[in-house]
Amino acid sequence: MRIADEQVDGLKFRNLQAEAMVAAQNRDPERAVELLRSGLELWRGAPMEDINSVKLQAGSAHWKEYHLKAIEMLVDLEFSLHRHRMLTPDLHRWTSFYPYHEGLHCRLAEAMQASSRTAEALVVIHGLRTRLAHDLGISTGPAVEDLYHRLLHGTYRTPVMLG
Template sequence: MLSAARQGQEGSTTGAKLEYQFLGPLTMRSGNSSISVSGERSRKLLAGLVVHANQKISIERLIDIVWGDDPPATARQQIQNRLGRLRLMVSHNAPGQRIQRHGDCYQLDAAEECVDGLRFRKLCGEAEIAHRHGHLPHATRLLRQGLTLWRGNALQDINSNALQADAVRWEESRLHAIEQLVNMEFSQGKSAAMIPELQSWIAEYPYHESLHCRLAEALHEAGRTAESLAVVRELRQRLDAELGIAPGAAVHDLERWILVGQESTSSTVLQLDRDAADALRRALTETTRALSILAIALA
């Protein structure tokens, strides 16, 4: 079930800390070496322990994570056997780290910096504190650092219905961090600089109205109004065609704001044109009058 794939480092990994990553494909690393856990059931079991790192998780919950509603009669014994092998692997590759047993519960002990989800949560918390104290540049740096930990969707290669709610919660945390970052950057006048990132994010979240609105706003403020309106209209069409729903009020309000701004700008330009024409007519009239007076004087 278990094998170590050395990548870029020779020799034993003994003494190094194990790092667990689930913000994307489930992986384990020891230094520069990857630790491979083969077998779908073993990976599901590890995923359950990692997502709930430093928390007790019952063997019944682990059985549900691995088999769902149809566990075999030997499920409890299989879980215990696989956990035994996982415990040996952890203790061999990272002395001081362990999977503990507490009666019918198990717990993966891991330092905060060794689990990408825990690091992400910590960085987001620090960013919130920095934001409350008015340190926006520092807050945005912390959020960006946290978002770089994501390598895909949470638990994206783990097919377990019992872990879907956990995956959704982590995805919601990621979206919240993205929205906070965008709001902070906009408040610092950096909306135009956010356009490429917003374009990338809406490709990943094609139904997310807030991100579409922010992209449309940034494009409009950058003078790219036609592209801005196209973002809103493409969102409306996608929601209608693929989900059968209409966008929320915020989308309609933004589109109206862009259109009114466009009409206001057009009206201003038209008024300026009219003022210029009136000034030219007045100038021509005064010139004609002056020439008439000069002609009379010379006659």
């Protein structure tokens, strides 16, 4: 069977992600955002979730990592373009897909804070803290705790980049 790269969503996604990285390096964040959004639109559920193959399931972890990196890059780019508020619906979706990802939860809280929704931002961080403690028996990292305290005490300023 012969299939061109542009006929496989996963390969199209990786190509768009690579093009976005080049655009970002060339200081064209608008183009990078456009490419990443196009790539993320191809994403439907967990990769290979219905396939009973240990070997292929192991490969799905790589695809999930590509997906997460694309999301992190998109969020950083959108924040650099001061479009925090626009990201709230996307961040809600992504934090439900990655319920233990501290960086995405912080970004959601920051986006809410940018919309003068401090109480909701604190609920997001509190929910993450509770989930990590209950489900995994761990505490949040210093960046989450710092954001929580800055939000709580009204000393929040500008966001930092995810990665």
